[in-house]
Amino acid sequence: MLRVDALSYSYPGSTAKVLEDVSLALDAGERVALVGPNGSGKTTLVLHLNGLLGDHDGSVQVSGIACTKPKLKEIRQRVGLLFQDPNDQLFMQTVRDDVSFGPANLGLDKSEIERRVEESLRSVSASHLLDRAPHHLSGGEQRRCAIATVLAMRPDVLVFDEPTAGLDPKGCLELSDLLNGLSQTQLIVTHDLPFALATCPRTLVLQEGSIKADLSTRDLISDPELLERHGLALPFGYVAPR
Amino acid sequence: MSGPHRHLHLHGDNPAARRAPEAKLAGLFLFVLLVALTPTRWMIPIGAEAVIVGLTVAAASLPWRVVLRRLVTITPFIAFAFLLPFVVSGPRMAVGPLHLSQTGLWNAFGIVSKAIIGASATIVVASTTSVPDVVTGLRKLHLPAVIVTIMSFMWRYLDLIAADSGRMRQAMSARGYQPRWLWQARPLANATGALFVRSYERGERIHQAMLARGFDGVMPEPSRTRPVTGTDWAISLLPAVGAAVALIIGAWYGS
Numbered sequence: 001m002l003r004v005d006a007l008s009y010s011y012p013g014s015t016a017k018v019l020e021d022v023s024l025a026l027d028a029g030e031r032v033a034l035v036g037p038n039g040s041g042k043t044t045l046v047l048h049l050n051g052l053l054g055d056h057d058g059s060v061q062v063s064g065i066a067c068t069k070p071k072l073k074e075i076r077q078r079v080g081l082l083f084q085d086p087n088d089q090l091f092m093q094t095v096r097d098d099v100s101f102g103p104a105n106l107g108l109d110k111s112e113i114e115r116r117v118e119e120s121l122r123s124v125s126a127s128h129l130l131d132r133a134p135h136h137l138s139g140g141e142q143r144r145c146a147i148a149t150v151l152a153m154r155p156d157v158l159v160f161d162e163p164t165a166g167l168d169p170k171g172c173l174e175l176s177d178l179l180n181g182l183s184q185t186q187l188i189v190t191h192d193l194p195f196a197l198a199t200c201p202r203t204l205v206l207q208e209g210s211i212k213a214d215l216s217t218r219d220l221i222s223d224p225e226l227l228e229r230h231g232l233a234l235p236f237g238y239v240a241p242r
Numbered sequence: 243m244s245g246p247h248r249h250l251h252l253h254g255d256n257p258a259a260r261r262a263p264e265a266k267l268a269g270l271f272l273f274v275l276l277v278a279l280t281p282t283r284w285m286i287p288i289g290a291e292a293v294i295v296g297l298t299v300a301a302a303s304l305p306w307r308v309v310l311r312r313l314v315t316i317t318p319f320i321a322f323a324f325l326l327p328f329v330v331s332g333p334r335m336a337v338g339p340l341h342l343s344q345t346g347l348w349n350a351f352g353i354v355s356k357a358i359i360g361a362s363a364t365i366v367v368a369s370t371t372s373v374p375d376v377v378t379g380l381r382k383l384h385l386p387a388v389i390v391t392i393m394s395f396m397w398r399y400l401d402l403i404a405a406d407s408g409r410m411r412q413a414m415s416a417r418g419y420q421p422r423w424l425w426q427a428r429p430l431a432n433a434t435g436a437l438f439v440r441s442y443e444r445g446e447r448i449h450q451a452m453l454a455r456g457f458d459g460v461m462p463e464p465s466r467t468r469p470v471t472g473t474d475w476a477i478s479l480l481p482a483v484g485a486a487v488a489l490i491i492g493a494w495y496g497s
Contacts, residue, residue, distance in 0.1 A: 047450065076456050080454075091448050092394075097464055105455060133373075153455060
């Protein structure tokens, strides 16, 4: 469903490689966590999956379609990217306008747009927020509406960049339930290992721009030495379930 | 909610709130234009315009207290107007112990009356129209799309920028920064620069979020807009028509 082969990238004007020879593959319907210390290149990788950064070595494929300039529109419809700060994702005046932004860019007719807006807000239990202004919503509500904005594109793959950032523990639990209930293939960037365990059976570890481990989330968090080696840590007092 | 998003639009059902935003905005523009064009010494039209605006406030069921509180924003203009009778040259007249310029008095009267009438009309529209509706209205009136989009984004992100700035101020105060003199302003200038860079970076992230959802340079039409009716136009243009009639009568009587 999602395939990255030998992806390498440096930001313009810099010779340092932020990503180096990154390869990964996600099957349809799989939920995979992407973890790694700050500065390991997680967000850069995520932006590549949607064709948002320029020239790179290697390739990104979604449902067999290569992420190249002529195919960008199709790739962006197929990959729903959720940004870390919902305030960056919700830029319109009302939730309705925000959720309909993507479908409208796809050139859909008004009745189809309305149907998608209702459907995607219903799937995140946020139908009641339809006509609210995004800046009047709580953090959890903003996160739900931001997810609805990508669901309305009917993507095959959902990519979340630190979806638990700024959420309280209850909000994290609700978000985990929500993501577990979605049928799309998901790649979830997170620092929150218990959240990764509750949501994703499989985890990729990205460190210094390369994939260093690809294993089950349970195996990762029950191996203190492995965590230590990759600059990861469990929350204070957390005991990994056996 | 704190900051600029607070209270501008008052929820409620009244004849003004029910009108389509584009009709209200066009009506407001024409009315304010006619008020601005009214010669200062034409007392009948100016009086009529004041009555019209008073009736509009009543029709919109706006509490007078709210209108008066919001009129405080035009205080600087009024303060400037009060200087005119003292500084404008020409024939002078005695007002109590003061000798004031007649032309200056008329100019001051013109500025104060027009500012109050125009601002009150704007307050009626702002209080009965939500910001998303104002944006939709401006778009329907074919204001350039870029300008409408910039206005809409500015409004959406004003609170966040204000909150950013507030946090920076707190962080500076928490480390003992209490500027009293001009030469202590340097950290403030640095913070302003940092705020600019942060806002610019946020702008980049928002642009990426837009691209990720298929944005190709043209903002889509608002998802749901109510059609404008003849009644909307008739009621919204009524104050402007009233002002026009008052102006014609004023011209007729040469007042």
